[in-house]
Amino acid sequence: MAFKSFFTLFLIHICLFASLSYAEDPSFYHEFEVSYITASPLGVPQQVIAINGKFPGPVINVTTNNNVIVNVRNKLDENLLFTWAGIQQRRSSWQDGVLGTNCPIPPKWNWTYNFQVKDQIGSFFYFPSLNLQRASGGFGGFIINNRAVISIPFTTPDGDITILIGDWYTRNHTALRKTLDAGKGLGIPDGVLINGKGPYQYNTTLVPDGIDYETIDVHPGKTYRLRVHNVGVSTTLNFRIQNHNLLLAESEGSYTVQQNYTSLDIHVGQSYSFLLTTDQNASSDYYIVASARFVNESHWQKVTGVGILRYSNSKGKAAGPLPPPPSDEFDKTFSMNQARSIRWNVSASGARPNPQGSFRYGSINVTDVYVLKNKPPVMINGKRRATLSGNSFVNPATPIRLADQYKLKGVYKLDFPKRPLTGAPRMETSVINGTFRGFIEIILQNNDTKMQSYHVDGYAFFVVGMDYGDWTENSRGTYNKWDGIARSTIQVYPGAWTAILISLDNVGVWNIRAENLDSWYLGQETYIKVVNPEPTNKTELPMPDNALFCGALSKLQKPEDISSEASLTIGQSRVFFTLLMIICTLIPIFH
The missing domain is CATH 2.60.40.420 (Cupredoxins -  blue copper proteins)
Incomplete structure (x- = not known):
């Protein structure tokens, strides 16, 4: 009987430890197997970079202050790093995923990223940072939601949709590298992709038959949050949806003063959140368009991304000309004035981008x-x-x-x-x-x-x-x-x-x-x-145990893939804590 009481007390202490571990700053785990696959987004078979066999990669969806753990298995034939665009890894440039801070992950190796999305909200994306690899894919959305106790400055949307737009070449990143190494420019892209897919055939002359295009399904009378990211190579894109206004609500972690736009220029690497109200009569589907800006339109006619917004009560296919881009050929201040109109919502609640007070x-x-x-x-x-x-x-x-x-x-x-x-x-x-x-x-x-x-x-x-x-x-x-x-x-x-x-x-x-x-x-x-001139781990986290070594420190790198052990530990930990929580539910039975 004494042993039974002791065992029950022991389990209670363990369960308290487990509950405390999960009560503060939960952790979210992701496995990224990065490999080449063959895809034909513009109708031409080509090599693209996939994550878990998919192009684009999965959307990471977490909440302010969550810990994010991503185990990357590099199945490419070259070095790899991932960077998390716009996500402020507080106190830890060790996880930044660029060559100035991290040694690359060699082919056939694992490496595990572990960082906290502290004091942040908003719409971001991740991508491979080395040697033009983003031009072949490997990118995906990254959402950081408000904690439940912090209100958002708009009614909770009926849906959340990630849209990745970008110019695209049918040559892969290694071929593009060779072009640049030879002292040449990359030339005009072959198209613009929307979520890794080519254009809807809005014009049989410009768009060949048989190309897979993106369709976004919506219901009438609803409001959706569209998170739009330009993940392309070098082209500014104008984003618009036929017959719909785009209510701008957030940009890269900051809530904006809410303003309606019929279209918005999204420059390379930028992210925006729009609120889209499905208030049209659905007489047909509607075009989603991402077209090149500040270029000679006659040479770029084929370089336009077109998807479809489909109401559940739509009466037919989209038809006719695309909604036009801004008519500002002779007004070079139009786009700049549009950019100046994007202002910070200083009254909104939520995580601030610089919590120490620099918002003043x-x-x-x-x-x-x-x-x-x-x-x-x-x-x-x-x-x-x-x-x-x-x-x-x-x-x-x-x-x-x-x-x-x-x-x-x-x-x-x-x-x-x-x-x-x-x-x-x-x-x-x-x-x-x-x-x-x-x-x-x-x-x-x-x-x-x-x-x-x-x-x-x-x-x-x-x-x-x-x-x-x-x-x-x-x-x-x-x-x-x-x-x-x-x-x-x-x-x-x-x-x-x-x-x-x-x-x-x-x-x-x-x-x-x-x-x-x-x-x-x-x-x-x-x-x-x-x-920080004062030595303290309060302003910068220590070097991670799984840090890779290269260059003058290559001799410190162990020959085996030490990160695979870290990955195993992550998996074991998840199983361990799951079993603990099950045991905790059984304590009343034991008692």
Whole structure:
């Protein structure tokens, strides 16, 4: 009898431990088997990158403060990393998935990502970050929902729909790499995909028969949340749905002032949430369109993505011409004014992108200013390269964060110029030296003839201004110091500038890059290093136990795939805790 009481007491303690483990910050597990498959999204068989045999990959759906564990099995024939665009991995650039912080996952290896989506909500996506791999797929949506105790600033939608749009080539990423390595441009894409599928045959001359297209089924009189992401290579796309308004509600983790748009330009790497009300009479299906912007339309007629919005009471197929894009050929300010109209909903509840208080960004003193200037590609040492402020970034063999951990010297230089270099362009591993808890102003100046968009890992920044011409000190007089949108990817128009402000409260080494894959591949990126001078694990998590080693530290890497053990542990843990919860329900029987 005493043993029975002792055993029951022991089980109660174990069950309390298990319940506490799950009560705070639940964990969500995903297995990613990354491999090549053959698909024909534009009617031509080609090699694409699939996750668990699917293209695009699965949508990750979690809630604020959840822990996300993704075990990646690399079945490609080359190195692999995943990055989580716009998701601020607080205190842990070790999980960022770019070469400046992480060694790549070798072919036939496993590696497990483990990070927390702390103090965040919103619509994001993930993708493979190395060597143009995103041009072959491997991407998917990433949703972070509000906790139940935090209200959303609109009525709960009747459905949640992820839409991935992007320009697409029938050549795979390795062929595109060879083109860039040969000093050539990528040329006009072969089409635009919507959720990995080609265009609906709205025109028999432009679209061949037999192409699989995306259909989104809806019911009349409902409201749906559409999360739209431009996961493409380098083309700005105008997104619109025939006869429907798009009520903008959120962008990359920030609720926006709600405004209706008949169409919106979505630049490479950007994400938006729209509320779509199905208020039409369903006399037929409706076109969903993603078409190229800022291009010579006569050369791009075949490069248009078309899907179908189908009401459950639809009376027939969509027909007739596509809804037209903005008519602004001779008004280069139209798109910029549309971008300026996207403002932050400062009264909305929910996780803030910078919870330490920097949402009052207009009253914070700027501690540092950097002007990052983009020019057309140049020849450096006989190679065609892209630059930022005259520097073309060279990825080090040993990642920057790993080199710091092991106190290696000479891996990189903390000498990224605050103003563009005036001499010859250079190829260097040159990094911005950020000041912990500083407030940095970055001006992105685009002196090229092509649209560019830029992304900052680890942070949401405040978009305070944009205009045509060269930025000057006087340009600050035009800044929005109250409700500029906070986001992680912003466009810079040709011959124009965009100004952003960043509160450097997230310790680590964080990537700043062109989201246009060709510019990124050719060196248009850098990193910002943010160090807390006080040694503490409260501002940065320690190096993970499963960290990979490469470059000068290759000798530290164990020959076996250590991550497969981590993956097994994850699976065992899930079984263990499931069994525990079952046992807990049986305690009254034992007693």
